[in-house]
Amino acid sequence: MIGTILQTSFRSLRRDRGAFVMSFVLPIGFFTIFGFVFGSMRGSSTPRVSVLVVDEDRSAASRSLIGGLLREPALDAMTHPRPTKENPAPADYTAATAEAAVRNGDAPAALIIPAGFGANPVAFGPGGQRPTFQILQDSADPVAAQVVSGMLQKTVMMSLPATMAAAGSQYFDREIGGLTPRQKQQMDEGLARLRTLQDEQGAERNSAGTAGSSSATNAAADFSGFVAVNVRDVVGEKKKSPMISYYAAGVGVMFLLFTASAAGGSLLDESDSGALDRVLSSRVSMTTLLLGKLTYSALLAFAQLTIMFLWAALVFHLDFFSHIPGFLVMTAITSFAVASFGMLLASLARTRGQLAAFSTLIILTMSALGGSMFPKFLMSDAMIRVGYFTFNSWAIEGYQKIFWRDEPIRSLGPEVTVLVASGVVLFLLARRFARKWEYV
Amino acid sequence: MSGDRANSLPLRVDSVVKRFGAVTAVAGVSVEIQPGACFGLLGPNGAGKSTLIRSIVGRVRLDSGSISIFGHPVSSSAARADLGWVPQELAVYPLLTCRENLQAFGRYQELHGKLLEDAIAWCLEWAALEDRAGSPVKTLSGGMKRRLNMAAGLIHRPRLVLLDEPTVGVDPQSRNRIFEMVEALRASGTTIIYTTHYMEEAERLCDRIAIIDHGKIIAEGTKETLVAQAFGSRSSVTMHFGAVKIDLGAWAARRGGSAQDSAVHCSVEKPTEIAGLLEAASRDGLEVLDVTLQRPNLESVFLHLTGKELRA
Numbered sequence: 134m135i136g137t138i139l140q141t142s143f144r145s146l147r148r149d150r151g152a153f154v155m156s157f158v159l160p161i162g163f164f165t166i167f168g169f170v171f172g173s174m175r176g177s178s179t180p181r182v183s184v185l186v187v188d189e190d191r192s193a194a195s196r197s198l199i200g201g202l203l204r205e206p207a208l209d210a211m212t213h214p215r216p217t218k219e220n221p222a223p224a225d226y227t228a229a230t231a232e233a234a235v236r237n238g239d240a241p242a243a244l245i246i247p248a249g250f251g252a253n254p255v256a257f258g259p260g261g262q263r264p265t266f267q268i269l270q271d272s273a274d275p276v277a278a279q280v281v282s283g284m285l286q287k288t289v290m291m292s293l294p295a296t297m298a299a300a301g302s303q304y305f306d307r308e309i310g311g312l313t314p315r316q317k318q319q320m321d322e323g324l325a326r327l328r329t330l331q332d333e334q335g336a337e338r339n340s341a342g343t344a345g346s347s348s349a350t351n352a353a354a355d356f357s358g359f360v361a362v363n364v365r366d367v368v369g370e371k372k373k374s375p376m377i378s379y380y381a382a383g384v385g386v387m388f389l390l391f392t393a394s395a396a397g398g399s400l401l402d403e404s405d406s407g408a409l410d411r412v413l414s415s416r417v418s419m420t421t422l423l424l425g426k427l428t429y430s431a432l433l434a435f436a437q438l439t440i441m442f443l444w445a446a447l448v449f450h451l452d453f454f455s456h457i458p459g460f461l462v463m464t465a466i467t468s469f470a471v472a473s474f475g476m477l478l479a480s481l482a483r484t485r486g487q488l489a490a491f492s493t494l495i496i497l498t499m500s501a502l503g504g505s506m507f508p509k510f511l512m513s514d515a516m517i518r519v520g521y522f523t524f525n526s527w528a529i530e531g532y533q534k535i536f537w538r539d540e541p542i543r544s545l546g547p548e549v550t551v552l553v554a555s556g557v558v559l560f561l562l563a564r565r566f567a568r569k570w571e572y573v
Numbered sequence: 574m575s576g577d578r579a580n581s582l583p584l585r586v587d588s589v590v591k592r593f594g595a596v597t598a599v600a601g602v603s604v605e606i607q608p609g610a611c612f613g614l615l616g617p618n619g620a621g622k623s624t625l626i627r628s629i630v631g632r633v634r635l636d637s638g639s640i641s642i643f644g645h646p647v648s649s650s651a652a653r654a655d656l657g658w659v660p661q662e663l664a665v666y667p668l669l670t671c672r673e674n675l676q677a678f679g680r681y682q683e684l685h686g687k688l689l690e691d692a693i694a695w696c697l698e699w700a701a702l703e704d705r706a707g708s709p710v711k712t713l714s715g716g717m718k719r720r721l722n723m724a725a726g727l728i729h730r731p732r733l734v735l736l737d738e739p740t741v742g743v744d745p746q747s748r749n750r751i752f753e754m755v756e757a758l759r760a761s762g763t764t765i766i767y768t769t770h771y772m773e774e775a776e777r778l779c780d781r782i783a784i785i786d787h788g789k790i791i792a793e794g795t796k797e798t799l800v801a802q803a804f805g806s807r808s809s810v811t812m813h814f815g816a817v818k819i820d821l822g823a824w825a826a827r828r829g830g831s832a833q834d835s836a837v838h839c840s841v842e843k844p845t846e847i848a849g850l851l852e853a854a855s856r857d858g859l860e861v862l863d864v865t866l867q868r869p870n871l872e873s874v875f876l877h878l879t880g881k882e883l884r885a
Contacts, residue, residue: 410627
């Protein structure tokens with residue numbers, strides 16, 4: 134008896150393609166995608182923290198330090214913007230241009246090597262005359278400043294051996310009472326050898342050139358160590374919850390995609406019930422019907438996102454009401470693009486089961502790659518680039534511009550272009566595939 | 574045919590052919606339906622009836638031929654305004670109320686304002702659903718759903734109505750109510766195309782009947798004409814046999830009849846000819862279980878022409 138029940142159940146499962154795909158193909162497919170995406174993180178695409186480096190000291194010691202930072206695998210340090218066709222030899226960052234770049238979202242942090250660093254590079258213990266490094270951070274990335282600060286301490290130790298030894302000798306001299314003349318001579322000879330080595334490292338750095346970018350995030354704090362560091366928020370300094378607008382957009386778009394897929398799926402239901410045939414035999418054309426469904430789906434998405442952001446304002450104190458124009462623009466274009474996507478999925482599927490399996494796979498993948506599930510600052514550059522093929526990434530970026538960086542609406546040009554163009558193309562494709570419902 | 578006459582014909586199907594790959598579903602069908610007629614379309618499953626119906630409502634891309642409604646191509650806006658289609662499926666929105674469904678389908682037919690409200694009131698009355706106007710469809714009985722399904726197809730008061738098996742799955746009481754609705758429609762001068770698997774419905778409601786099989790109209794006319802064409806003055810005989818060890822189809826064909834499973838349908842001029850059939854059966858080793866003699870009716874015609882029961 135149980136054998137018959139098992140046989141009947143397995144036969145039914147095998148013949149229900151939607152359920153079959155959901156049970157076996159979907160998890161394997163999703164796992165494979167994640168395996169490729171996150172598995173690569175151990176290789177060359179390991180996430181690095183982008184940091185812009187400003188040299189206000191311009192001494193041998195600061196150049197040695199920059200060389201060390203450029204070689205640091207955890208950092209993607211840049212002393213100047215990447216060359217472009219218009220500007221093939223960009224000028225080095227200054228404190229002002231680096232701050233502007235961080236505000237613009239080009240990098241999550243900037244490190245300013247202060248004037249006087251070469252004269253008093255490090256100090257053992259608190260106090261002394263050491264100048265203070267500044268880290269300018271975008272507090273939406275809670276990791277970057279800490280990583281940069283830690284790597285700075287490490288690099289000072291690794292790249293300035295002579296400087297470290299000299300400072301150590303001075304500390305010893307001051308605290309212990311000095312060396313004998315013989316000891317002093319030996320120490321000076323050792324320091325000379327270290328300076329030679331330090332200079333050789335500097336020469337290697339100069340021939341290696343400059344490069345870099347990376348990412349990291351938030352947590353403003355001062356760090357004590359061999360060098361003094363002051364961290365200053367330059368983006369979001371007055372905001373209470375740095376990630377709220379990020380996740381309101383990220384989570385919102387992910388569920389919007391599911392809702393849009395389900396709304397598009399009503400076409401399949403109506404096809405099954407015969408209502409679609411009846412509607413199409415009236416004065417309603419397929420294009421009109423699809424436009425009606427698209428409008429419904431987009432309005433539903435608009436309402437969902439509005440509720441999501443209002444909730445964020447109510448519970449997490451997101452500054453919603455100061456950003457309403459930008460919110461309306463982003464929400465309108467995101468809703469349109471997502472609704473078109475739902476229409477396309479529905480027009481491609483033949484059954485509800487197919488639609489469920491297909492849309493779950495695509496939406497979860499898009500959400501993972503686009504930053505809805507994991508913050509972008511935890512992703513490698515390669516993953517972030519792949520994410521640009523998803524709605525999630527563009528929507529999150531647009532909302533961050535509005536709510537986090539307080540950028541004007543005109544800065545949404547790329548997001549508006551991509552989302553509107555995608556929406557139009559997907560809708561036209563949906564119209565093409567919907568021919569299957571028009572005639573037999 | 575003169576242009577005026579063509580324009581006054583509710584439906585004109587001219588040499589329509591529709592193929593699905595190697596299968597020809599409709600093989601050159603031509604039909605004309607006169608104004609005010611109730612035209613029955615009968616056919617066994619797989620005969621091409623559904624494809625012909627979907628062609629008439631403009632949902633099929635024809636390989637050849639043409640269909641016009643009051644002189645307009647089926648895909649035209651004018652034809653859509655003149656045609657009301659009641660599909661076999663319950664093609665209504667289950668979560669909406671009766672009134673909301675009628676509103677939606679009325680607007681799809683470009684009705685608005687008072688015109689729409691009047692149409693809804695007429696539909697609710699015609700379908701005897703006034704007291705359930707505000708009830709969601711999912712709470713209605715099967716018969717009520719069927720009536721709403723019909724009303725939704727007639728919300729725009731079309732001059733030609735295609736009713737595709739409107740009584741499927743309803744109880745006898747609801748079926749009678751539907752008959753009354755169809756008869757009221759006829760009385761108002763609406764032209765009706767009616768498909769059914771129930772012969773008594775066709776006999777009661779239709780003044781002309783066409784039988785379709787293998788994608789072709791194999792007979793058309795009034796009930797009396799069809800019976801006379803098929804049987805003349807003969808009566809139909811149905812014989813059921815026990816274990817059959819010979820080719821029953823060939824046996825029936827030799828006697829001008831047809832076989833279905835273990836039964837043979839044929840006709841006799843006089844009742845006494847049954848004796849000859851029994852003798853032949855006995856001679857060929859067939860065990861006769863029972864024999865029925867009846868005056869031919871539409872069911873007999875259908876069996877005679879298609880070799881199949883209508884509800885098989």
